[in-house]
Amino acid sequence: MSTFQLFLQQLAVICKKEILSIWQDPATRRIVVIPCILMGFLFGYAANYNLENAPYVVLDQSRSGASADLLSRFDGTSLFHRVATVSNANEIAPYIEQEKAVMAISIPQDFQDRLDQGEKAPVQIISDGRNTMVAGLVTGYAGRIVNSFNQERTGVSAPVTVITRTWYNPNQITRWFFMPGIIGLLSFAQVFVLAGLSVAREREEGTFEQLLVAPVSPSVILIGKAMPPMIVGFIQCTILFCISYFWFNVPFAGNFGMFYTAIFFYVLSSTGCGLIVSSISKNMQQVLVYVVVLMVPMALLSGVVTPINNMPRFLQIITYADPLRFALELIRRIYLEGLTFGQLFWNFIPLSVISAVTLSVAAYLFRHHLN
Numbered sequence: 001m002s003t004f005q006l007f008l009q010q011l012a013v014i015c016k017k018e019i020l021s022i023w024q025d026p027a028t029r030r031i032v033v034i035p036c037i038l039m040g041f042l043f044g045y046a047a048n049y050n051l052e053n054a055p056y057v058v059l060d061q062s063r064s065g066a067s068a069d070l071l072s073r074f075d076g077t078s079l080f081h082r083v084a085t086v087s088n089a090n091e092i093a094p095y096i097e098q099e100k101a102v103m104a105i106s107i108p109q110d111f112q113d114r115l116d117q118g119e120k121a122p123v124q125i126i127s128d129g130r131n132t133m134v135a136g137l138v139t140g141y142a143g144r145i146v147n148s149f150n151q152e153r154t155g156v157s158a159p160v161t162v163i164t165r166t167w168y169n170p171n172q173i174t175r176w177f178f179m180p181g182i183i184g185l186l187s188f189a190q191v192f193v194l195a196g197l198s199v200a201r202e203r204e205e206g207t208f209e210q211l212l213v214a215p216v217s218p219s220v221i222l223i224g225k226a227m228p229p230m231i232v233g234f235i236q237c238t239i240l241f242c243i244s245y246f247w248f249n250v251p252f253a254g255n256f257g258m259f260y261t262a263i264f265f266y267v268l269s270s271t272g273c274g275l276i277v278s279s280i281s282k283n284m285q286q287v288l289v290y291v292v293v294l295m296v297p298m299a300l301l302s303g304v305v306t307p308i309n310n311m312p313r314f315l316q317i318i319t320y321a322d323p324l325r326f327a328l329e330l331i332r333r334i335y336l337e338g339l340t341f342g343q344l345f346w347n348f349i350p351l352s353v354i355s356a357v358t359l360s361v362a363a364y365l366f367r368h369h370l371n
Contacts, residue, residue, distance in 0.1 A: 010216045014224025018198065022228055032194075036186060036236045040243040043182045049174040051137045055083045056103040057095045064112035066153075070123070073145050074105070080141075092126060102128045103138045115153070168253075168336045179244040180335040181304045184328045187236040188270050189295060194229040195274025196287040199366070204283045218367045225278075226271045226359070233267035234260070253338035261341070262334060265351040266327035272358025273323070279365035298322050303329070323354045 022028050056074070060067050074080045083101055086092060095101040106124040114121035125142050127135040169176045241259075244250045252259075277290045301308075301315065302324035308316055319325045330347050333339050341348075 007220060010220045011224050011227075014216070014221060015227050018225055018228040019231070021201070022194065022232070028194075032190065032232055032236070033239075036190065036239050037243070039186050040182065040240045041247075043178055044175060044243065044248045047174065047178045047182075049133060050172070051079065051134060051141075054080050054103060054134075054138050054141070055101045056080055056105060056138075057084045057086055057092055057101045058082060059086050059089060059092060059104065059106040061109040062107050062111035066112045066115050066121075067107045070107070070146070070149050071105070073149060074142070077141075077145075096126070096128050099128070102131075102134055103142065105142070175248055176250050176336065177332075179240075179248060179250045180332045181328050183237050183240040183244065183335075184266060184324065184331050185299060185302070185304055186240060187233050187267070188298075188324055188327070189291075190236055191229045191233040191267050191270040192274045192277075192295065193287070193291055194232055195226065195271045196277040196281065196291060197284055198225040198229070198275070199278040200281045200284045200287045219363065222275065222359075222363055222366050226268075226275060229271050229274060230264075230267045233270065234263060237263050237267075250335075252335055254334035254336075255338070255340070258339075258341055258344075259331070259334050262327065262330040262344075262348075262351075265348060265355060266323065266330070269323035269327075269351055269355040269358060272355055272362055275362035276358055276365060279362055279368075298324050301325065302327075320350060321354070323351060326350045326354075 022032065058071060060071065071082075075082055080103075084091075084095060086095075089106065092104045092106070096104065104124075104126040106126065108122065108124075111121045111123070123146060125139055127139050129135050166172050241252075245252050273294075277287055277294075281287045281290060300306075301311075301319045301322045303319070304324070308319055308325065311319070326347050330344060330351075333344060333347075
C-alpha cells in the first residue's frame with residue numbers, strides 16, 4: 001500500500017469516527033439540525049425593519065376642512081392607523097409612553113386661516129424616539145404625505161423631482177438583506193462549536209490518550225477532525241439557503257459553483273478558529289466559554305447589523321482578522337448581485353490567508369499537545 005493510500009485510509013477512519021461521534025449523540029444531533037431550521041425561520045420572520053403598521057394619535061384643534069383633508073390622507077394609507085383623537089396636548093403623552101402609538105399629529109387652531117391667507121401653517125409631528133429607526137421612518141412618510149398635500153393645494157409642483165431606484169432589492173425588503181447574512185452567521189456558530197468540541201471531547205471522555213498511541217500522524221488526526229465540522233457547515237448552509245430561497249422567496253442571482261466556493265473557504269477558516277480553541281481548552285465547558293466570548297465581537301465586527309464603514313478606523317482594521325466579514329460580503333454579493341469570481345477575487349484572498357493562518361496555528365498547538 002502506497003503512502004498516499006495509507007493516508008486516505010487513515011483519514012477515512014478518523015472522519016468516520018468523528019461523524020459517528022456527532023451523529024450518535026442525540027444532543028449533538030439536535031444541535032446540528034434543529035437550531036439551524038428554527039433560527040432560519042425566526043430571523044426570516046422577526047428580523048424585519050420594514051414599517052408595516054404605524055399607530056398614531058391626532059390633536060386637531062382646527063377642526064376645519066383643510067385639517068380633515070390632510071388627516072384623511074394619513075387614514076387612507078395602509079401604513080398609518082389612527083388609534084385616538086385627543087382634545088388637548090396633555091393626552092398625547094400616555095399613548096406614546098405606553099407604546100400605543102408611535103406618532104402624534106398636532107394641528108393648530110388657526111391652520112385653515114393661515115392657509116387661506118397664504119401663510120405657512122405648521123403641523124407638528126411627534127414621534128417616539130426610543131426606537132430611532134421607526135421614528136425616522138414615520139416622520140419621513142409623514143413628510144411625504146404633507147408635501148403631497150401642499151402640492152395639490154397650491155398647484156405648484158417642486159422644481160426638482162427625485163426618482164428613486166434600488167438595485168438588487170427593488171422593494172427594499174429587509175429580509176432580502178438578512179437572510180443571505182444569516183446563512184453565514186448561523187453556520188459559523190455551529191462549525192465553530194463543533195470544531196471546538198472535537199479535541200476537548202476527547203480529553204473529557206478520556207480517549208485523548210488513545211490518540212497519542214494511535215499509528216497515525218498528527219496531521220491526519222487534525223484533518224480528520226476538521227472535515228466533519230466542514231461537512232456540517234455545508235449541510236447547514238444548504239438548509240438555510242433552501243429556507244431563504246424556497247420559503248421566503250429571496251431570489252438567488254448568482255452561480256452555485258461560486259456560492260459553494262465561498263462557503264468552502266468560509267467553513268475552512270471557521271474550522272481553523274474552532275480547532276485553535278479546541279487545542280487550548282481542557283474541557284468542553286472552556287470551549288463554550290471561548291465561543292461565547294469570541295462569537296459576539298466577531299458577529300458585531302462582521303457587518304451583519306451595521307456597515308463596517310460606519311465603525312471607527314481602528315475597528316475597521318481589526319475586522320480584517322474576522323472571517324465573518326469577508327464571508328458575509330461574498331455570500332451577499334453572490335446571492336443578491338450574481339457577481340463572478342473575477343469580480344470577487346480580492347475577497348477570497350483574506351479568507352484564504354485567515355484559513356492558512358488559523359489551520360497552521362491549530363496544527364502547531366495540536367502537535368504541541370500531542371507531544
